[in-house]
Amino acid sequence: xxxxxxTQQELIFQNxxxxxxxxxxxxxxxxxxxxxxxxxVDGTEMVNFSSCSYMGLETDAxxxxxxxxxxxxxxxxxxxSRAYIGIEPFNELEDLLSQVFGxxxxxxxxxxxxxxxxxxxxxxxxxxxxxxxxxHSSVQFSVKLTSADGVYVEMCRHNNLDFLDNRIxxxxxxxxxxxxxxxxxxxxxxxxxxxxxxxxxxxxxxxFHLYIDDAHGMSWTGENGSGxxxxxxxxxxxxxxxxxxxxxxxxxxxxxxxxxxxxKEFVKSCGGTFIFSGPMQPATxxxxxxxxxxxxxxxxxxxxxxxxxxxxxxxxxxxxxSLPVVSDGMTPIFYIGVGKIDVGYKICRDLIDTGFVGGIxxxxxxxxxxxxxxxxxxxxxTYEDIDNLLENTAFLFNQALExxxxxxxxxxxxxxxxxxxxxx
Numbered sequence: 049x050x051x052x053x054x055t056q057q058e059l060i061f062q063n064x065x066x067x068x069x070x071x072x073x074x075x076x077x078x079x080x081x082x083x084x085x086x087x088x089v090d091g092t093e094m095v096n097f098s099s100c101s102y103m104g105l106e107t108d109a110x111x112x113x114x115x116x117x118x119x120x121x122x123x124x125x126x127x128x129s130r131a132y133i134g135i136e137p138f139n140e141l142e143d144l145l146s147q148v149f150g151x152x153x154x155x156x157x158x159x160x161x162x163x164x165x166x167x168x169x170x171x172x173x174x175x176x177x178x179x180x181x182x183x184h185s186s187v188q189f190s191v192k193l194t195s196a197d198g199v200y201v202e203m204c205r206h207n208n209l210d211f212l213d214n215r216i217x218x219x220x221x222x223x224x225x226x227x228x229x230x231x232x233x234x235x236x237x238x239x240x241x242x243x244x245x246x247x248x249x250x251x252x253x254x255x256f257h258l259y260i261d262d263a264h265g266m267s268w269t270g271e272n273g274s275g276x277x278x279x280x281x282x283x284x285x286x287x288x289x290x291x292x293x294x295x296x297x298x299x300x301x302x303x304x305x306x307x308x309x310x311x312k313e314f315v316k317s318c319g320g321t322f323i324f325s326g327p328m329q330p331a332t333x334x335x336x337x338x339x340x341x342x343x344x345x346x347x348x349x350x351x352x353x354x355x356x357x358x359x360x361x362x363x364x365x366x367x368x369x370s371l372p373v374v375s376d377g378m379t380p381i382f383y384i385g386v387g388k389i390d391v392g393y394k395i396c397r398d399l400i401d402t403g404f405v406g407g408i409x410x411x412x413x414x415x416x417x418x419x420x421x422x423x424x425x426x427x428x429x430t431y432e433d434i435d436n437l438l439e440n441t442a443f444l445f446n447q448a449l450e451x452x453x454x455x456x457x458x459x460x461x462x463x464x465x466x467x468x469x470x471x472x
Contacts, residue, residue, distance in 0.1 A: 056412070059411070060411070060412055063389065063410055063411060066393065067393065067396075067408060067410075070393055070396070070397045071397065071400065072393065072396040072397055072400065072408055073408070075089055075405065076089070077089055077096075078090075078091070080096075080107070081093065082428075083107040083428070084096075084099070084101070084104055084106060084107040084426075084428040085428035085429065085430075085433070087405065089400075089405070092403075093403070094400065094403050094404060094405045095403060095404050095405070095429070095433050095436075095437065096405050096428075097404060097405060097406045097407075097423045097424060097425070097429070097433075097437060098405050098406055098407045098422075098423075098424065099424060099426055099428075100264065100294070100295040100296075100424055100426075101295060101296070101298050101426055102267065102268045102295060102296040102355060102380045102424070102425075102426045102427065103267050103268060103273075103296045103297075103298060103348075103351050103352075103355065103426070103427050104298070104351075104426055104427030104428045105267075105296075105297065105298025105299075105339055105342070106298040106299070107428075108298065108338075108339075108342075110338045110341075110342065111298060111299060111335040111338045111339055112335070113338070114334035114335045114336075114337055114338035114339075115330075115331035115332070115334045115335040116331075116334070117334055118137065118330040118331055118333055118334025118335075118337075119330055119331050119334070121330070122135050122137075122330040123330060124329070124330070124331070125329050125330070126327070126329065126330055127326060128326075128327075129322070129323060129324065129325065129326065129327070130316075130322060130327045131316070131317075131322055131323040134327060135330065135333070137330075137333050137334070137337060138155060138327070138328075138333065140337055141155050141333060141336050141337050141340060142154065142155050144337060144340035144341065144343075144344065145303050145340055147272070147340075147344055148272040148273065148274055148340060148343050148344060149272075149274050149278065149283075149303070149305045150271075150274070150278075150283070151283055151305050151306060151307060151308075152305075152306045152307075152308060152309045152311070152312040153303050153304065153305050153306065153312070154303065154304040154306065154312050154315055154316060154322075155293075155301055155302075155303060155327075155328060155333075155336070156301060156302040156303065156304060156321075156322070156328070157300075157301055157302070157321075157325065157326065157327055157328050158292075158294070158300075158301065158302050159184075159186055159261060159263050159290055159291070159292045159294075159302040160186040160189070160190070161302065161321040161325060162290045162302045162303075162304050162321075163186055163187055163189075163190035163261070163290060164190050164193070164320060164321045165304075165315060165319030165320055165321040165322050166288065166290065166304060166315060166319065167187075167190045167191060167193065167194055167259070168193055168194060168197075168320060169314065169315060169318055169319060170227070170257075170259070170288060171191075171194045171199055171225075171227060172199075172224060172225070173197055173198050173199060174223055174224045175199055175200075175223050175224055175225040175226070175227060176199070176200040176201075176202075176219040176222070176223040176225070176226045176227065177191055177194065177195075177199060177200065177201045177202070177227045177229060178201075178202055178203070178204050178212065178215055178216075178219075178226065178227065178228045178229070179191065179201065179202070179203045179204070179229050180203075180204060180206055180207065180228070180229065180230040180231070180241075181203055181204065181205055181206045182206045182231070182234050182236065182237070183229050183230050183231055183261070184231055184235060184261050184263070186261070187229050187231075187259070187261055191229065200219075200223065202215070206234075207239070207241070207242060209242060209245050209246075209249070212228060212249065213249060213252075216228075216249065216253045216255070216256050217253070220253060220254075220255040220256070223255070224255065225255050225256075225257050226253070226255050226256050226257065227257050227258075227259055228246070228249075228256070228257070228258055228259070229259045229260070229261075230246070230258070230259075230260050230261075231260065231261050231262070231263070231264070232260055232261065232262030232263075232264070232265035232275060232276040232277040232291075233262065233263075233264035233265040233276050233379050233381065234264070234381075235263070235264050235381070236381075236383060236409055236413060236414055236420075236422065237374045237375050237381070237383045237420075238264075238374075238375035238376075238378075238379045238380070238381025238382055238383055239374075239375055239376060239378075239379075240265075240276060240378060240379065241260065241276075241277070243276075243277055243280035243281050244280055244281055246258055247281050247284055250284055250286045250287070256286070257286045257287070257288070258284065258286060258287045258288070259287075259288045259290075260277055260287065260288070260289055260290070261290050261291070262275040262276055262277045262278075262289060262290070262291040263290075263291055263292035263294070263295060263302075264276075264292075264295055264296075264379070264380075264381060265277060265279075265291070265296075265379075266291045266292060266293070266295055266296045266297050267295070267296025267297050267298070267343065267348070268296045268351075268352055268355050268356075268379075268380060269352060269356075272343050272344055272348065273296065273297075273343040273348045273352070275291055276379070277289060283305070283307065285307055287307075288304075289304075289305040290302060290303070290304055290305070291303050291305065293336055293339070297336070297339050297343075298335070298339050299332055299335040299336040299339050300328065300332040300335070300336070301328040301332055301333075301336055351427060354427065355380065355425070355426070355427050358425050358427075358429060358431070358434065359377060359378075359379070359380055359425055360377065361431060361434060362377070362382060362425050362434050362438070363376075363377030363382070364377075365434060365435065365438050366382065366384070366438055369438055369439070369441075369442040370442070371384050371438065371441065371442055371445065372384060372385045372386075372456070372459050372460065372463065372465060373385075374420065374463050374465070380424055380425045380426065381422070381423075381424055382422075382423045382424070382425065383409065383420045383421070383422055383423075384420055384421040384422075384423065384441065384445070385418065385419075385420045385459050385462065385463045385465070386419050386420055386421060386445070386448070386459060387417055387418065387419060387454065387458055387459040387462040387463070388417075388419060388452060388454050388458070389410050389411070389416075389419045390452050391419070391448045391449065391452050391454055392408045392409075392410060392419040392420065392421060393408065394444075394448040394451065394452065395421055395441070395444050395445060395448050396408045396421065398444045398447075398448070399421075399437075399440065399441065399444060402440050402444075404436075404437050404440065406421050406422065406423045406437075407421070407422045407423075408420075408421065408422070409421070409422040417462045418462055418463060421441065423437070
C-alpha cells in the first residue's frame with residue numbers, strides 16, 4: 049500500500065497524525081495553575097512555555113473581575129452586529145485604546161476579522177500586493193479575497209528590502225498603489241520587521257503603502273504597551289496597523305489603529321465583518337477595558353522591564369548552551385532550529401516527559417527543512433523555569449541528533465546560521 053502523501057493536505061494530515069500519536073499536538077490542558085505558570089495534562093503538572101500571553105495578564109484579578117461584571121450586566125453573549133447595535137462599553141474600550149495608541153482605534157473580535165474587514169476596503173483593483181514570505185496566514189488568507197477581484201499579488205523573500213525596493217519601483221509603473229504586507233513580530237521565528245527601513249521606502253516611493261500586523265508585538269514593548277511597530281517609528285500616514293488583544297494584552301479581540309476618525313468611521317460603515325459578523329463578547333470586553341486601564345499606568349512599564357530581563361536571560365543562557373536559536377532575543381518568541389521533523393518530534397516528546405510544554409513548529413507553518421522548537425517566555429515564568437527548560441533541551445537536543453543520525457551542521461545550513469560549537 050502506497051502511504052506517500054500525494055497532496056499538500058495529505059502531507060499536513062500525515063504530519064499532524066504522527067504528532068498527535070506522540071502526544072505533542074492537540075494537547076488538552078485540564079487546568080491552569082500557579083497562576084498561569086503551569087498546566088496539567090493527563091493529571092501531570094507541566095511548566096507551560098507555549099503561551100503567547102507574554103505579560104501574564106490573563107490571570108490578573110482585575111481582568112477577571114472586569115469579565116464577571118460585564119457578564120452580570122449584559123449576559124454571556126450579546127448577539128448582534130455592531131453595525132446595527134452594540135453595547136455601550138465598546139465606546140469606553142475604544143476611547144481607552146485610542147489613548148494607548150494615540151490614534152482612533154476600532155475594537156474587533158479577532159485579527160482575522162480585522163483583516164477581512166480592512167483589506168477589501170484598502171486594496172483597489174488597480175493596486176499590487178507584495179506579501180512577505182512569513183507574514184501571518186490570516187493576512188495571506190484575507191488577501192485571497194482581493195486577488196479574487198483581480199488584484200495582483202506576489203510574494204517576496206522574508207525581510208529582503210533590496211528585492212522589495214526593486215519590485216516597488218517596477219510595480220509602481222503599472223499600479224496605483226503597491227502594498228507590502230508584513231508582521232511587526234513574526235510568530236514563528238520571533239524576528240521583527242525592519243520598521244525604520246520600511247518607513248524610508250514609504251518616503252522614497254509615493255505609491256508604496258505598508259500593511260502591518262503587530263499581534264505579537266503588543267503590550268510587552270512600546271509606549272503604553274502600544275507594540276513593537278510604534279516603538280520603532282511614529283504612525284505613518286501610508287501605514288495601516290492591526291494588532292491582537294489575545295496575546296500580550298491578555299484578553300481577546302483585536303484593534304484596528306486608524307490614522308484619523310474618518311478612516312475609523314469608514315471601516316465601521318463598510319467593513320464586511322463589522323456588518324455581518326458578531327462582536328467581542330461581554331466577558332472579553334470587560335477584561336479588555338481592565339487591561340487597557342493597566343496599559344495607561346506606569347505599571348505596564350514595570351511589567352515590560354521585568355519581562356525584557358527574562359528575555360535577555362533566556363537568550364544568554366541558550367547561547368551559553370550552544371543551542372541554535374534562530375531568533376535574536378529581542379522578542380519573547382524563541383525558535384530553536386532542529387531542521388529534520390523527526391528530531392523535532394523526539395525533542396518535544398522528551399520535553400513533555402520531563403515536565404515542559406513547548407511546541408513543535410513544522411510544515412506548513414515553516415518550510416519542510418526548517419522544523420523547530422518554538423518557545424515563548426512570559427511574565428509567569430521564573431528564572432529557574434528558564435534554566436531547567438534550556439538545560440533539559442540542550443541535553444535532549446544532543447541526544448535526538450545522535451539517535452536520528454543528524455548533524456548540527458545540517459541545522460546550520462538549513463537556517464543559514466553561523467557555525468557554532470557543539471551542544472554543551
